[in-house]
Amino acid sequence: MKRDNSFEWHESPLESLALEALKVAVIGGTNGLGRAIALQLASRGAHVIVVGRSFKDSEVQNISFVQADLSSMEVARQIAQQIAPETLDILLFTTGIFASTSKQVTAEGLERDLAVSYLNRLVMLNEIAPKLRRTKNSLGFKPRVFSMGYPGSGELGTIDDLNQENSYGAIKAHMNTVAGNEALVRVAAERYPQLNIYGLNPGIVRTNIRDNLLGENSWKSYIIEGIIGWFTQTPEQYAAKMVPLMVAPELEKRSGTFYNNKAQGILPSEGMTPNYAASYVEASEELLKSKGLAK
Numbered sequence: 001m002k003r004d005n006s007f008e009w010h011e012s013p014l015e016s017l018a019l020e021a022l023k024v025a026v027i028g029g030t031n032g033l034g035r036a037i038a039l040q041l042a043s044r045g046a047h048v049i050v051v052g053r054s055f056k057d058s059e060v061q062n063i064s065f066v067q068a069d070l071s072s073m074e075v076a077r078q079i080a081q082q083i084a085p086e087t088l089d090i091l092l093f094t095t096g097i098f099a100s101t102s103k104q105v106t107a108e109g110l111e112r113d114l115a116v117s118y119l120n121r122l123v124m125l126n127e128i129a130p131k132l133r134r135t136k137n138s139l140g141f142k143p144r145v146f147s148m149g150y151p152g153s154g155e156l157g158t159i160d161d162l163n164q165e166n167s168y169g170a171i172k173a174h175m176n177t178v179a180g181n182e183a184l185v186r187v188a189a190e191r192y193p194q195l196n197i198y199g200l201n202p203g204i205v206r207t208n209i210r211d212n213l214l215g216e217n218s219w220k221s222y223i224i225e226g227i228i229g230w231f232t233q234t235p236e237q238y239a240a241k242m243v244p245l246m247v248a249p250e251l252e253k254r255s256g257t258f259y260n261n262k263a264q265g266i267l268p269s270e271g272m273t274p275n276y277a278a279s280y281v282e283a284s285e286e287l288l289k290s291k292g293l294a295k
């Protein structure tokens with residue numbers, strides 16, 4: 001990952017932020033990094049809707065829950081309406097899994113990792129963007145969208161086999177989601193001038209993201225996540241860096257840019273040119289169409 005040295009900002013500590021005016025939706029805010037960010041935003045007064053499958057924070061003030069299985073594009077489209085996009089200041093996508101060793105296909109005919117970690121974001125964003133507020137909020141910013149993935153890592157995906165119909169591999173499948181999420185940020189920055197969109201790369205953090213590959217509660221997961229936890233920051237430490245960044249005034253003119261786990265700017269992957277990103281999103285929309293999942 002290469003640093004983007006054009007980005008400089010004044011980092012305010014989390015404790016200094018007053019976010020009562022903010023309405024935020026965290027798609028994938030029931031666990032891991034999305035949950036840590038949702039909790040910290042709520043602790044500063046923001047009103048947060050989290051979307052996911054299982055909610056753990058019903059006792060927490062300022063957080064409400066919408067249950068959804070976002071492996072379905074039909075459900076993703078419904079949820080996009082349900083979260084009242086016209087009221088949102090920030091939309092954060094953190095939904096994700098890691099592809100399994102053997103191919104999993106959703107009831108709608110999509111490779112499961114592609115559906116959960118990437119395609120539902122494309123579907124939701126296309127639904128939500130036209131409905132977002134067209135004015136700046138009281139903090140002085142346009143609606144902001146953050147998409148978490150692994151941008152800047154050089155992954156370009158397998159554009160001619162997004163649904164892994166010719167050959168399957170877990171890493172290859174997951175890299176299609178990594179490339180898709182990076183492409184989506186570049187394309188949406190052009191397609192939707194009414195919003196500002198950014199890509200977040202959290203690096204490696206101990207969460208449940210690898211359960212589908214390693215096996216939930218398996219010894220493999222225990223050992224690998226244990227080692228990861230030993231050397232890396234916790235979801236809470238990561239969130240404490242991200243929340244101030246997400247509301248920073250310095251982001252306002254930087255739609256389409258990317259940030260690492262230290263809240264520093266990073267450059268897009270080499271090869272993820274505007275043309276390639278557009279082709280990637282176009283191929284994704286063609287795939288949805290071929291499965292009868294486009295509107």
Ligand SMILES: NC(=O)c1ccc[n+]([C@@H]2O[C@H](COP(=O)([O-])OP(=O)(O)OC[C@H]3O[C@@H](n4cnc5c(N)ncnc54)[C@H](OP(=O)(O)O)[C@@H]3O)[C@@H](O)[C@H]2O)c1
Nearest residue numbers: 028030031032033052053054070095096204205207208209
């Ligand atoms: N952790 C890392 O090392 C790492 C590295 C690089 C990139 N990332 C990216 O960071 C983001 C967050 O990952 P994480 O590490 O926080 O993972 P995580 O702990 O597994 O959390 C993933 C979130 O996605 C939700 N989710 C999964 N399947 C879903 C489905 N079918 N329908 C609805 N929601 C679903 C989960 O909700 P439920 O628990 O309610 O099902 C949870 O809220 C992802 O985009 C991931 O690719 C993480």
